[in-house]
Amino acid sequence: MDGSLVGWDALAAWYDKKQGEEGDLWHRSLIDPSLIKLVGSVAGKDVLDLGCGNGYLSRKFAREGARVSAVDASPAMIECAKKHDPDGELDINYLVSSASNLESLKDRSFDIAYGNMTLMDFEDAESAIKETSRVLRRGGRFVASLSHPCFDNGKNSAWIMERVLTDNSFERRLYRRIRAYRQPSSEQFPWGISVIQKGFTRGYHRPLNWYARVFKSAGMAITALEEPEPTSEFLENESDGEFLLEVPLHIVFEALKL
Numbered sequence: 730m731d732g733s734l735v736g737w738d739a740l741a742a743w744y745d746k747k748q749g750e751e752g753d754l755w756h757r758s759l760i761d762p763s764l765i766k767l768v769g770s771v772a773g774k775d776v777l778d779l780g781c782g783n784g785y786l787s788r789k790f791a792r793e794g795a796r797v798s799a800v801d802a803s804p805a806m807i808e809c810a811k812k813h814d815p816d817g818e819l820d821i822n823y824l825v826s827s828a829s830n831l832e833s834l835k836d837r838s839f840d841i842a843y844g845n846m847t848l849m850d851f852e853d854a855e856s857a858i859k860e861t862s863r864v865l866r867r868g869g870r871f872v873a874s875l876s877h878p879c880f881d882n883g884k885n886s887a888w889i890m891e892r893v894l895t896d897n898s899f900e901r902r903l904y905r906r907i908r909a910y911r912q913p914s915s916e917q918f919p920w921g922i923s924v925i926q927k928g929f930t931r932g933y934h935r936p937l938n939w940y941a942r943v944f945k946s947a948g949m950a951i952t953a954l955e956e957p958e959p960t961s962e963f964l965e966n967e968s969d970g971e972f973l974l975e976v977p978l979h980i981v982f983e984a985l986k987l
């Protein structure tokens with residue numbers, strides 16, 4: 730992997746530029762609308778951003794009146810996030826920490842926690858979910874968007890397209906194939922930094938029943954589940970957009986702390 734950037738620290742500056750203040754196309758016009766809808770009103774609430782990246786959503790929610798704690802395991806990512814609010818005008822407490830060990834955060838101190846495209850990046854997602862439950866108040870909610878375990882399993886999944894002759898015309902049929910679904914697994918995930926340079930981070934596949942079991946054993950009940958649909962902006966600007974009208978590649982959970 731000569732010349733490749735490996736790990737979130739190495740990718741932080743590039744990722745910061747990619748996400749900017751609104752999120753890239755995939756975030757702002759596909760994934761985030763479902764997550765933001767489930768997060769709901771944040772004014773006056775204590776909100777935890779797990780794996781905040783460059784913090785664009787932390788800043789959005791802080792501007793809406795939330796008191797935000799923004800956690801990321803990558804010191805370089807947290808440095809990028811802080812640079813967006815150099816005078817610390819927004820009510821955001823940045824913290825370099827693994828989501829799997831939130832020891833500096835008190836029990837039952839948050840109303841809402843969210844992780845935007847992060848659970849499948851956490852090596853120990855089970856501990857992260859348990860820690861999230863610990864720091865949520867009873868009745869608090871955890872909202873998590875992630876790669877859809879049923880349809881996006883890295884190299885074990887792909888689009889297949891057929892052109893079938895029906896009534897003298899060709900019909901396009903699209904399929905999503907997936908294998909090794911049941912088995913938790915991990916692989917390097919490639920990011921196209923430029924035409925000549927790639928970055929790699931590690932992703933972790935877990936089947937849906939893994940998430941249901943872990944939420945339950947962490948004392949949380951899944952109360953909503955969204956499969957983000959492409960918006961018109963996404964369809965106009967992403968060549969794979971039409972595919973996602975047929976099969977979702979992302980899922981967003983809401984879980985209630987019991």
Ligand SMILES: C[S@@+](CC[C@H](N)C(=O)[O-])C[C@H]1O[C@@H](n2cnc3c(N)ncnc32)[C@H](O)[C@@H]1O
Pocket residue numbers: 737738748756779780781782783784800801802803806826827828829844845846847850851852853
């Ligand atoms: C795909 S990025 C998403 C960032 C941000 N939520 C966004 O939507 O732009 C995944 C983030 O999770 C962070 N991360 C990975 N493992 C982590 C862990 N164990 N604890 C906390 N953050 C972690 C990475 O540093 C990275 O910023």
